[in-house]
Amino acid sequence: MPVNKNAYARYRIIDDVLNYKKYADFQTLREACERRLDTTVAERTLKKDLADMRLDFDAPIEYDNYRKAYFYSRSFTMQTTVPLASNDLAALQFAVSTLEQFPNLPILQDFRAAVEKIKKALQIKQLHQETARFIQFEQTPVYKGSQWLNLFVEAIRQRKKITFAHQSFAKEQKQHQIHPYLLKEYRNRWYVIGFDEAHQMIRIFGLDRIETPQLLEEEFSTAKDFDSDDYFQHSIGITVLNQEKPQDIVLLFDKQQAKYVETQPIHDTQQAEMTEKGLRVTLRLLITYELIAEILRYGEQVKVLAPESLRQTILQRIEATRKNYEE
Structure with missing residues (x-):
């Protein structure tokens, strides 16, 4: 299984700690990774790292229940280079x-x-x-707002606050000061996710609507309840409804569309079962604009079975579309 650069960097740090200290508890390993990489490391991320080191690199990591700490059961050092097959x-x-x-x-x-x-x-x-003779890529447009990417990456890396003017599509331009946590790309647009000081909550801003961003010298600490791996786990796209809970979304695709949905799942939470009527798909998601748009793009080849509120929303959108063609 391929290892990404960030994971391998954490492996090396864990290896260094376990070779320097005979025993190291979970918090010691976590703090070492965060200190040397200057970023937060989620609990589940570090647990996965320990499991992957055992599996992929045969690291003899064991846990001492008495000391409540990890240790190497035999002499071991991570390779300094990654072999290329x-x-x-x-x-x-x-x-x-x-x-x-x-x-x-x-x-x-x-x-x-x-x-x-x-x-x-x-x-x-x-x-x-x-x-180019045998691989053709989709032509990617120049991203508006991409000129700010380097600045926001530095702000996130250095944990420094950033201020900017943001022009909403529906409202007047406003000034914001945030603690930037994460950059995310969705459908040719870049977004920054961070804690908005004025609203005292995590918000999402499109870089294409940002003007005059300025990196401040004042540092911040990432909120303990923010985990970049989990934040979008129940969302399609960029919308997260902080006060809402995910629901079981049940869809029925006709048999013609079924194979496409099976081979290219709509979301990581997708569970599918073929029935006499078609492919029954269950998703655990927040009901957002992006989810509604995703369902509508399948047209007559999909039907919402549950929840009822989503069924009614889709029916209303279909009816509004039909009325457009009566004019």
Whole structure:
């Protein structure tokens, strides 16, 4: 299973701690990762790291119930380099080709030197021209607001507050000061998620509607109840309804559409069962604008079975659409 750069960095830190200290409790490992990486590490993330180190690297990590601490049961050190198999090399080649599709995205321009080093080291010559013969990417537009990405990345990395003017599509422009936690891309738009000081809550802002952002010197601490891995776990898209609870969304797709939905799930929570009438899909989600739009795009090939409130919303949208064609 491929290991991403952030996970591997945490593995190395865990390895360092367990080699320096014979025993280390969970909090010690967590604080070491957060201190050296200058970011928060969720409890479940670190638990997964420990399990993955055992499974993928044969790390002899065991837990001492008496000391309530982890330790190596035998001499062990993480490899200083990651070996590349043929499929790893192919994946890197594909990754380089993918990055070259976004030459105008400011944040990726910082990787240009690194990409050139990878191409040289792997002896990848004219990769984009070669792969263009058999791989065609969707043309990606220039993202409005992408010029602010570097600034927001630095604000998140340094845990510094940031201020900006935000022009809502429906309201007048307002000034905001936030503690930025996360950047998220959805359908060719970038968003920043952070704690809004004025509203005392986590809010989401589109970078395409942001003007004159300024990085402040004042630092902040990430809210303990914010976990970037969990925040969008019951959402499609970018909307999170903080006061709402997710519901079981039950959809019925006709048999023609069933195969597409099975091979490309709507969401991670999807559970599907083929019936005589079609594919019955259950999702655990918040009812948001994006979910409604996702259902409507399937047209007559899907029917909402539950909840009733969502059925009525979809029916109202369909009726409004029908009336548009009567004029």
